[in-house]
Amino acid sequence: MKQENNNLFLRVYDRLHSYYGSQGWWPGETPLEMMVGAVLTQNTSWGNVEKALGNLKNAGHLSVSNLLEMEQEQLAEYIRPSGYYNIKARRLKNLLQMISDKYEGELTYFLKDSLEESRENLLKVKGVGPETADAILLYAAEKPVFVIDTYTHRVFSRHQLVEEDTDYFTLQQEFMDNLPEDPVLFNEFHALIVAVAKEFCKKAKPRCSDCPLQRVEE
DNA sequence: CACCAGGCAAGTA
DNA sequence: TACTTGCATGGT
Known part of the structure; x- marks a missing residue:
C-alpha cells in the first residue's frame, strides 16, 4: 500500500507527476x-x-x-x-x-x-x-528558485491550498519553505502546474470533476 | 464573434 | 498605496 506524502506541496507534486509524468520543459535549448x-x-x-x-x-x-x-x-x-x-x-x-x-x-x-x-x-x-x-x-541558470505564475496562483487558490490574495514573494516562500531545494524538482513542478491548469483549471470553464488534485488537501 | 495566452510598467486618483 | 490601462499576435 503506497503511502501519500504528509507534506501538502509534495503531495500535490506526486499527484501531478503520477498523472502527467515528467515534462522536460525547454529541452535541448541554450x-x-x-x-x-x-x-x-x-x-x-x-x-x-x-x-x-x-x-x-x-x-x-x-x-x-x-x-x-x-x-x-x-x-x-x-x-x-x-x-x-x-x-x-x-x-x-x-x-x-x-x-x-x-x-x-x-x-x-x-x-x-x-x-x-x-x-x-x-x-x-x-x-x-x-x-x-x-x-x-x-x-x-539552473538556480534553485521556484517560479510563480498566474497558473500557480490559480490552481493553488482554487483548491484552497493557499490564500486567495497572496502576493508573488509570499507564495514563492511558501513553496520553497516546503520543498527540498532542488532545481530539477522546481522545474518539473512548475511545468506540471501549467499542465494541470491548462487541462482542468481554465479561467472560464474549469473541469474540476476529473482533476487529479481533487481532495489533495485532506 | 469573444476570449485567452507561462507579465510588466506607467498612469491615475 | 491600490486599481486601471496599454502593449499585439495567433489559437480555440
Whole structure:
C-alpha cells in the first residue's frame, strides 16, 4: 500500500507527476534561448514564442552580440509573432545590455554568478519582473528558485491550498519553505502546474470533476 | 464573434 | 498605496 506524502506541496507534486509524468520543459535549448524566451512569453503562448525564436535562429541572430548590435526596429520584426513586439524588443535590448555592462557580454559569467547577485541584476532591468527573472534563474541558470505564475496562483487558490490574495514573494516562500531545494524538482513542478491548469483549471470553464488534485488537501 | 495566452510598467486618483 | 490601462499576435 503506497503511502501519500504528509507534506501538502509534495503531495500535490506526486499527484501531478503520477498523472502527467515528467515534462522536460525547454529541452535541448541554450541558456540564451531560454532567456530570450522568458521575455517573449510574457502574457503570451509558448507556440507564438517558438515562431519568434525560430525567426531569430534562422537569421543566425540568436547571439548576445548580434542581438545587441541589431536595430531595435529590426529585432521587433523578427519577434513579431510573439506579440507586444515593440515593447519586447526594448526589453530584450535592456536585458542584453545588462549582460554586456555587468558580465562583459559573457553569458557564462552571468550563469555562474551567485543567485543573489544575478537576481538583483535581473530585477533592475526594465521589463524584467519577478516571474521573468526567476524563470531565467531556474531554467537558464539552473538556480534553485521556484517560479510563480498566474497558473500557480490559480490552481493553488482554487483548491484552497493557499490564500486567495497572496502576493508573488509570499507564495514563492511558501513553496520553497516546503520543498527540498532542488532545481530539477522546481522545474518539473512548475511545468506540471501549467499542465494541470491548462487541462482542468481554465479561467472560464474549469473541469474540476476529473482533476487529479481533487481532495489533495485532506 | 469573444476570449485567452507561462507579465510588466506607467498612469491615475 | 491600490486599481486601471496599454502593449499585439495567433489559437480555440
